[in-house]
Amino acid sequence: MEKFYFCFIYIFYEKLLPMKTDYSQDFIDLLNSKYDSKFDYIGQGNPNSKILIVGREHGFYDKQLCDLEIWQNREQWKQITQGIPFSEEGYSPLTCFLERGQEFRLDMTSKLGGVSPTWYIYQMMVNALCPHVMPVGNKAPLLDFFNYCFITEFSTASRPNNNNPAEEEIEDTRKSIEKRTSLLSSDFYRSFPIVILACGKYFDWYNINIERIFDVKWEAPTEQVLLNNGKKIWLNLHYSEDRKRIVIHTWQASGILRQGLKNIQPFFDYLSRFKLKKMP
Numbered sequence: 001m002e003k004f005y006f007c008f009i010y011i012f013y014e015k016l017l018p019m020k021t022d023y024s025q026d027f028i029d030l031l032n033s034k035y036d037s038k039f040d041y042i043g044q045g046n047p048n049s050k051i052l053i054v055g056r057e058h059g060f061y062d063k064q065l066c067d068l069e070i071w072q073n074r075e076q077w078k079q080i081t082q083g084i085p086f087s088e089e090g091y092s093p094l095t096c097f098l099e100r101g102q103e104f105r106l107d108m109t110s111k112l113g114g115v116s117p118t119w120y121i122y123q124m125m126v127n128a129l130c131p132h133v134m135p136v137g138n139k140a141p142l143l144d145f146f147n148y149c150f151i152t153e154f155s156t157a158s159r160p161n162n163n164n165p166a167e168e169e170i171e172d173t174r175k176s177i178e179k180r181t182s183l184l185s186s187d188f189y190r191s192f193p194i195v196i197l198a199c200g201k202y203f204d205w206y207n208i209n210i211e212r213i214f215d216v217k218w219e220a221p222t223e224q225v226l227l228n229n230g231k232k233i234w235l236n237l238h239y240s241e242d243r244k245r246i247v248i249h250t251w252q253a254s255g256i257l258r259q260g261l262k263n264i265q266p267f268f269d270y271l272s273r274f275k276l277k278k279m280p
Helices: 002-016 026-030 062-069 073-081 118-128 167-184 202-206 212-215 253-257 265-274
Strands: 051-054 152-155 194-198 225-226 232-239 246-250
Touching: 026 073, 051 118, 062 073, 062 225, 073 118, 118 194, 118 253, 118 265, 167 212, 212 232, 212 246, 225 265
Parallel strands: 051 152, 051 194, 194 246
Antiparallel strands: 225 232, 232 246
């Protein structure tokens, strides 16, 4: 009986984690490439998906979390792509902490079963671009956006917010972005048909060249989406030469949510214009 139970658990868990043959060669090559270990954070979510979301940086500074989610990230993915499941303290780069069953409802502390503003907006973005039925929870559907997108950051210099950062913090971020530019220019990150850069004016602050990193060209003019409160959210659309890839640069997720849930649906209606024809 114990042997049968163990086999059942192993098979069930194995189905949650794709084996090494399921990953693209671009992803494997990225994992095997050489980058400064302090800046070589790869990302979280589904590497086989069609949607890439790039944020500014992780919104925390906790040494234990940084070690688990950032500094060990490449080695975690190497383990997973070799067919060895990885989960530590409920965390996996495949699902982040969503194994806890977080519900699709706002929770500013993320401690009451709900979700932070950033993850709430990411789920709405994924729902607009990749319509699907979310799993059922107790009070609301369960978050599942990690199954349908891959997420990374421009900087590994984590901090809770960008309000009046110290000069040392600004320099740490600038250095991290400069070091990560070549990594983010790899074939893996350029393979996603849809890329959302939810970073706002980050590119102006740190002179980030979107066109060079993702090998795309900006198509004027800047789009303006009118919200229900009369304000507008801007989007800059960039396309690859063959127009098979689009890179959408827009506001940071938390800034979108600050406009109020009842006001921002037009933004997601606009995003739905680019929804995937096939599920990832």
